[in-house]
Amino acid sequence: MSREEGAGWGLNWTVTHAYRGSPFYRRLLDEAGVDPARVHALEDLRRLPFTTKEQLRETYPLGFTAVPPERIVRVHASSGTTGRRIVATYTxxxxxxxxxxxxxxxxxxxxxxxxxxxxxxxxxxxxxxxxxxxxxxxxxxxxxxxxxxxxxxxxxxxxxxxxxxxxxxxxxxxxxxxxxxxxxxxxxxxxxxxxxxxxxxxxxxxxxxxxxxxxxxxxxxxxxxxxxxxxxxxxxxxxxxxxxxxxxxxxxxxxxxxxxxxxxxxxxxxxxxxxxxxxxxxxxxxxxxxxxxxxxxxxxxxxxxxxxxxxxTDDMVKVRGVQVYPAQVEAVLASIPGLGTEYQIRLHREGGRDVFRLVAEAAAATWPEDLGRRLADLVRDRVGVRPEVELLPPRSLPRSERKTRRVFDERGD
Ligand SMILES: [Zn+2]
Structure with missing residues (x-):
């Protein structure tokens, strides 16, 4: 069996199995007019409906689960920092x-x-x-x-x-x-x-x-x-x-x-x-x-x-109409010698206008006077909006043992 055929077979198995085992999937596929028996090649993928994190939360805890509970041997869950936890089940x-x-x-x-x-x-x-x-x-x-x-x-x-x-x-x-x-x-x-x-x-x-x-x-x-x-x-x-x-x-x-x-x-x-x-x-x-x-x-x-x-898709922030991704800012930091890797994007509103502050660390305790200006210029060129840069000595920003928060949007609605 070629890789392509194997994937087609797996797709047919998955759609049939989900349809039979989960009322959520059955309703979803019925509403989309999908007959699982007719899904057997990768190009059929595009006829299938999307599923989302919202649906996973709405059907908490077992909506996506397609086997009887007695076949589940383990559950895991995400930390649930926003809304309900995401639950995963395993045979x-x-x-x-x-x-x-x-x-x-x-x-x-x-x-x-x-x-x-x-x-x-x-x-x-x-x-x-x-x-x-x-x-x-x-x-x-x-x-x-x-x-x-x-x-x-x-x-x-x-x-x-x-x-x-x-x-x-x-x-x-x-x-x-x-x-x-x-x-x-x-x-x-x-x-x-x-x-x-x-x-x-x-x-x-x-x-x-x-x-x-x-x-x-x-x-x-x-x-x-x-x-x-x-x-x-x-x-x-x-x-x-x-x-x-x-x-x-x-x-x-x-x-x-x-x-x-x-x-x-x-x-x-x-x-x-x-x-x-x-x-x-x-x-x-x-x-x-x-x-x-x-x-x-x-x-x-x-x-x-x-x-x-x-x-x-949800870590993008819009600043004065421009889409800003933290990854773009990281790439700029990495391209200027003398800068560290940690940073914070801080946004607030002043007189009806977005203020974009970029707090970054220098790689050494002292740094050239124009380093901050060069960073601001390059962010403007690459990202499309110029931040107010504040440079700090190495290890000034908080370190985390799990995931570090780097975007602080204090603009309200
Ligand atoms: Zn390789």
């Missing part, structure tokens, strides 16, 4: 599939059974900690499951167990890297690989962590609704993220109109699972922004690639 085979995908991620990052993998993402309802652990155990590496926080404990295990791989949010990765430097511990660490996920991070951050820790950094992709982290990762060439197209399909659509976009054009990632039992996804809108990359990767992988995420 035994779903966990098996997730573990296998995660093992593949480690392989792409060059991790071997000889490695010692320190897992710092949280355990419990969150998908990350346990996902990182299962994949590393499947690979045969030694897992050091320290969980989040507690810098002293992290360094104790990094040094005593000679961990070679560090798994974390990029925020925590940066915190560890800066602390290692501050405490003068770098020479005592055996780290060689960092695997970072659960928030978007850029090339500036990659360079900074490589410089401070001497590690090769990988960007792992995932979302709670789609198993969790581990559904894609970049390879040693770092030319975009390979995703596991034998488990799910990616389409890129225009976030405004929903129209499917051709290769190379940036839009919203939409995922459809091919063999997920407990909670199949049909054209699920992730709100993540990326694009499909054309052609093969030099690594020779058969798995296609998307570009690293450029943002989320």
């Amino acid at each position: 035994r085979r779903d966990l098996e599939d997730w573990t296998e995908m995660f093992r593949r991620c480690y392989e792409y990052a060059g991790v071997t059974p000889e490695d010692r993998v320190q897992v710092t993402p949280g355990y419990g309802l969150w998908t990350a900690g346990i996902g990182f652990q299962l994949g590393a155990e499947r690979l045969g590496a030694m897992v050091v499951p320290t969980g989040p926080g507690n810098l002293d404990l992290q360094f104790e295990f990094l040094i005593d167990f000679r961990s070679t791989v560090f798994c974390a949010t990029s925020s925590f990765g940066l915190l560890i890297a800066e602390e290692a430097e501050r405490r003068g511990l770098r020479e005592r660490l055996a780290l060689r690989v960092g695997i970072f996920g659960s928030e978007r991070w850029g090339e500036g951050m990659r360079g900074r962590m490589r410089e401070l820790l001497g590690i090769d950094c990988y960007d792992i992709y995932g979302l709670t609704e789609l198993y969790g982290p581990g559904t894609g990762i970049d390879c040693r060439h770092h030319l975009g993220i390979h995703y596991w197209d034998d488990y799910y399909v990616i389409e890129i659509v225009d976030p405004e109109t929903g129209r499917a976009l051709p290769e190379g054009e940036e839009g919203e990632i939409v995922v459809t699972t091919l063999r997920k039992e407990a909670m199949p996804l049909i054209r699920y809108r992730t709100r993540d922004l990326s694009r499909l990359l054309p052609g093969p990767c030099p690594c020779g992988s058969p798995h296609p690639r998307i570009a690293r995420l450029t943002g989320r």
